[in-house]
Amino acid sequence: MTTHDSTTHDSTIHPGGTAGPDGGPAAVPVARPATLAEAVSALAGSTGRVLLRGTGTATDWAGRAEPADLVLDTTALSGVITHNPGDMTVGVHGGTPLRELNATLAEHGQRVALDAARIDRGATVGGLVATADAGPAALVHGSPRDLVIGATVVLADGTAARTGGHVIKNVAGYDLAKLVHGSHGTLALIAEVVLRLHPVPPATATVRWPARLPEAARAAAAVLASPLEPSAVEWCGDGLLVRLEGSAAALGPRTERLLDLLGDSADGPPQRLAEVDAVAEWAEHAAVVDARPDDAAMLRIGCRPSRLPGVLTELVHELGASRVTAGLATGVGTMALAAEPAAVARAHEIVHAAGGTSMLRGRPAGSRAPGWGPAPSSIAVLRAVKAELDPEGRLGAGRFSPWM
Amino acid sequence: MSIDAAARRDFERVLGVDDVISERARLRSYECDGLTGYRVIPGLVLLPRTAEAVAGAVRVCAAHAIPFVARGAGTGLSGGALPVADGVVISLQRLRRVLEVDPVDRRAVLEPGVTNLDVTRAAAPYGLYYAPDPSSQQVCTIGGNVAENSGGAHCLKYGFTTNHVLALEVVLADGSLVTLGGDSGEQAGPDLRGVFLGSEGTVGIATKITVRLLRTPESVRTLLADFPSVEAAGEVVSDIVAAGIVPAAVEMMDTLAIEAAEAAVHAGYTLGTPAALVVELDGPAEECDGQFEQVKAICEKHGCTRLHIAADAEERAAIWRGRKSAFAAVGRISPDYFVQDGVVPRTRLAEVLNRIAAMGDEAGLRVANVFHAGDGNLHPLVLFDAAAGETERAEELSGKIAELCVELGGSLSGEHGIGTDKACSMPKMFSEVDLAVMGRVRSAFDPAGLCNPGKLLPTPRLCGERPGKYRPHALEEAGVIERL
Numbered sequence: 001m002t003t004h005d006s007t008t009h010d011s012t013i014h015p016g017g018t019a020g021p022d023g024g025p026a027a028v029p030v031a032r033p034a035t036l037a038e039a040v041s042a043l044a045g046s047t048g049r050v051l052l053r054g055t056g057t058a059t060d061w062a063g064r065a066e067p068a069d070l071v072l073d074t075t076a077l078s079g080v081i082t083h084n085p086g087d088m089t090v091g092v093h094g095g096t097p098l099r100e101l102n103a104t105l106a107e108h109g110q111r112v113a114l115d116a117a118r119i120d121r122g123a124t125v126g127g128l129v130a131t132a133d134a135g136p137a138a139l140v141h142g143s144p145r146d147l148v149i150g151a152t153v154v155l156a157d158g159t160a161a162r163t164g165g166h167v168i169k170n171v172a173g174y175d176l177a178k179l180v181h182g183s184h185g186t187l188a189l190i191a192e193v194v195l196r197l198h199p200v201p202p203a204t205a206t207v208r209w210p211a212r213l214p215e216a217a218r219a220a221a222a223v224l225a226s227p228l229e230p231s232a233v234e235w236c237g238d239g240l241l242v243r244l245e246g247s248a249a250a251l252g253p254r255t256e257r258l259l260d261l262l263g264d265s266a267d268g269p270p271q272r273l274a275e276v277d278a279v280a281e282w283a284e285h286a287a288v289v290d291a292r293p294d295d296a297a298m299l300r301i302g303c304r305p306s307r308l309p310g311v312l313t314e315l316v317h318e319l320g321a322s323r324v325t326a327g328l329a330t331g332v333g334t335m336a337l338a339a340e341p342a343a344v345a346r347a348h349e350i351v352h353a354a355g356g357t358s359m360l361r362g363r364p365a366g367s368r369a370p371g372w373g374p375a376p377s378s379i380a381v382l383r384a385v386k387a388e389l390d391p392e393g394r395l396g397a398g399r400f401s402p403w404m
Numbered sequence: 405m406s407i408d409a410a411a412r413r414d415f416e417r418v419l420g421v422d423d424v425i426s427e428r429a430r431l432r433s434y435e436c437d438g439l440t441g442y443r444v445i446p447g448l449v450l451l452p453r454t455a456e457a458v459a460g461a462v463r464v465c466a467a468h469a470i471p472f473v474a475r476g477a478g479t480g481l482s483g484g485a486l487p488v489a490d491g492v493v494i495s496l497q498r499l500r501r502v503l504e505v506d507p508v509d510r511r512a513v514l515e516p517g518v519t520n521l522d523v524t525r526a527a528a529p530y531g532l533y534y535a536p537d538p539s540s541q542q543v544c545t546i547g548g549n550v551a552e553n554s555g556g557a558h559c560l561k562y563g564f565t566t567n568h569v570l571a572l573e574v575v576l577a578d579g580s581l582v583t584l585g586g587d588s589g590e591q592a593g594p595d596l597r598g599v600f601l602g603s604e605g606t607v608g609i610a611t612k613i614t615v616r617l618l619r620t621p622e623s624v625r626t627l628l629a630d631f632p633s634v635e636a637a638g639e640v641v642s643d644i645v646a647a648g649i650v651p652a653a654v655e656m657m658d659t660l661a662i663e664a665a666e667a668a669v670h671a672g673y674t675l676g677t678p679a680a681l682v683v684e685l686d687g688p689a690e691e692c693d694g695q696f697e698q699v700k701a702i703c704e705k706h707g708c709t710r711l712h713i714a715a716d717a718e719e720r721a722a723i724w725r726g727r728k729s730a731f732a733a734v735g736r737i738s739p740d741y742f743v744q745d746g747v748v749p750r751t752r753l754a755e756v757l758n759r760i761a762a763m764g765d766e767a768g769l770r771v772a773n774v775f776h777a778g779d780g781n782l783h784p785l786v787l788f789d790a791a792a793g794e795t796e797r798a799e800e801l802s803g804k805i806a807e808l809c810v811e812l813g814g815s816l817s818g819e820h821g822i823g824t825d826k827a828c829s830m831p832k833m834f835s836e837v838d839l840a841v842m843g844r845v846r847s848a849f850d851p852a853g854l855c856n857p858g859k860l861l862p863t864p865r866l867c868g869e870r871p872g873k874y875r876p877h878a879l880e881e882a883g884v885i886e887r888l
Binding site for chain 2 (some may be wrong): 047082084086087088089109130132136142143144146155159160161162163165166167168169170172174175176177178179180181182183184186187198199200201202219224225226227228229246247249250253254300301302303304305306307330332333355356357359360372373375376377379380381382384385387388389400
């Protein structure tokens with residue numbers, strides 16, 4: 001059943017400052033629906049501004065949430081609704097932590113092929129869709145938008161609408177799941193999600209190649225031009241990580257080919273990591289992407305892959321960006337910046353000038369750094385969609401400030 | 405023709421007199437798409453040569469409240485490009501330049517009239533290709549693929565058009581030109597690109613399309629296997645999936661479909677076999693070879709009666725020619741046919757095929773089946789003879805098959821779209837509330853309702869007041885359109 005209670009604003013619960021202005025204490029009622037019907041009632045039966053929240057792993061992402069009259073907490077809206085192993089699809093409640101879902105699916109040799117860095121902190125499926133979050137596996141499997149095949153969303157007025165279904169191939173109707181992908185809680189609650197699944201690969205291998213960014217970018221291009229079909233290509237700190245997935249028998253020869261292709265860098269030879277070291281390297285990569293420093297803002301950017309090294313280098317030189325990671329195949333990079341509004345605004349400008357997009361992911365409490373760069377050219381449509389689906393502007397106020 | 409003279413002058417001013425077609429004989433060649441049963445002669449046909457001209461034409465439509473229908477090659481199978489009698493057709497056939505192929509970032513920038521196959525042709529010199537491959541790929545356009553979110557035989561592994569489009573420049577219903585998506589998968593805000601993909605021309609017209617290109621796989625292995633029953637072939641598909649193998653393609657054909665295809669192209673399929681599977685694997689050589697051995701063993705385990713392995717590219721092409729010709733080839737064994745596009749969860753394939761067979765028997769009609777077994781997308785072909793008065797029965801059976809797919813937890817359409825054809829069946833799959841919300845999204849893009857009206861969503865005018873029940877199309881009753 002729905003539990004309504006009040007919680008005093010507390011930075012451990014609302015790290016982004018959701019209640020009183022500037023983090024001042026204020027009591028905000030919390031609705032915690034456990035079913036779709038309860039979620040519908042919670043929205044239909046309330047007025048004022050609503051902040052949608054899962055496990056709170058991205059509360060301080062995008063634009064700063066303005067004070068809300070109600071927090072709708074999805075953590076009780078959790079669990080598998082239907083899993084069809086033979087069809088490789090699963091339907092879950094939006095508040096289901098992906099970490100737990102993947103643990104269950106692993107018993108069937110299946111997975112949701114999404115490796116966003118914050119999954120290990122308990123991020124929910126709905127939250128990952130709402131924030132369009134993805135990790136290195138995006139090279140092959142894309143973002144959540146490429147894995148979601150159906151959804152039930154609830155609008156601010158309690159209208160529940162279904163889109164897609166339980167089959168991977170389906171072109172009937174508008175794809176509302178795409179609409180909420182990256183909507184940061186501004187258009188609808190993501191109450192249920194149907195995902196397509198992939199087999200857990202029988203074996204994986206990771207090769208680490210010590211190199212600075214420009215040299216790593218050249219090597220990444222060579223790997224991508226080869227027929228080796230890497231499943232992840234990331235630069236982090238002082239080395240390039242290349243992951244291969246496949247059968248145990250085939251992986252040995254493929255890894256040998258990769259080592260031959262890479263050869264020695266200026267900093268040393270490539271190294272196939274032992275499994276335990278590979279796990280540690282990828283965990284370290286995730287930790288850098290998902291860092292939550294007290295004194296810095298985290299920025300995630302995307303641009304043409306070939307432009308990424310140049311953009312990142314500019315951000316390092318001009319603004320002192322640190323903790324840099326570079327998805328040399330996907331064009332997605334992350335970094336830490338001084339949390340000053342002017343510095344972050346300048347970073348947005350640099351990325352935008354290179355044709356890319358950028359979003360703030362985490363900032364110290366009270367920071368006024370802008371969440372976004374310039375508005376996209378489609379802003380008028382975005383506003384029109386918002387006006388149609390949430391005419392009173394109840395959901396996620398501030399998330400797309402200053403455009404919407 | 406009901407486009408008034410002032411509007412026509414405005415179109416001519418924006419496009420030039422030569423690019424505005426008004427002669428009835430020429431208009432007639434735009435009266436239908438691949439679903440030839442529905443025909444409407446448009447008021448005018450516009451042939452813009454640039455994105456700016458498309459935008460200009462749409463602004464004239466907006467100013468005069470004239471409905472417009474975008475059209476690529478007109479190969480769609482759901483009546484998505486059916487004209488509106490008092491509206492204009494905007495053909496994108498003259499926007500057919502490949503603007504850029506970037507081998508480093510593995511992408512191409514295309515005008516909407518470029519054919520699907522020409523994308524791969526442009527990419528091939530760099531060892532790259534464009535993955536979605538609908539059967540009509542020689543003629544269908546990338547703009548049409550965007551509108552329909554087209555799939556093809558290889559989408560089980562590689563996904564659909566939506567998984568391969570990075571960015572779209574689109575003309576919205578007010579004539580503004582905006583970009584949806586961007587240079588990477590990372591976007592600022594909701595995925596409007598993804599909403600546009602598969603919206604069947606109802607929220608705007610794509611004028612520039614940026615697609616991802618994939619590296620051509622090192623190894624491709626293809627086999628054709630015969631089975632004593634559809635069930636046995638279905639079990640092979642399940643076992644392949646259970647083994648953790650994601651094939652590039654798994655296609656199934658039944659006796660009738662094979663008979664038709666063989667009559668047309670002599671691709672080497674076995675006449676009389678109850679079911680044949682085409683399985684294709686691709687990837688790095690070591691992976692591909694290992695998995696191919698597994699697939700062969702699975703086929704043998706399920707009583708495969710013939711296993712033909714393509715020895716070279718030519719033999720592979722022959723196998724695919726048989727499969728891809730099946731639709732058109734059905735004309736060889738039946739004077740008329742309807743093709744359906746329903747999807748069921750893969751594990752229910754045998755069940756749905758048995759029920760389709762029973763429904764066919766009951767209706768006294770033959771149904772040929774050729775389908776994407778890996779993703780459960782059926783293409784039942786209902787064979788009939790219009791001259792013998794079987795049209796109505798065939799149409800009813802065809803509609804029931806699509807609705808059966810929904811009943812089994814699937815979808816009305818896997819890749820052909822809803823269009824005009826299945827708009828009135830949408831209430832079988834979605835509630836009134838679901839459809840109303842979709843309608844609100846549509847209104848956000850096109851408040852005046854000028855952009856391909858009457859497609860995708862059911863309207864009382866087209867479907868009658870009772871949702872879901874078949875009724876003759878209003879335009880049919882009015883004698884404006886006819887079915888076959």
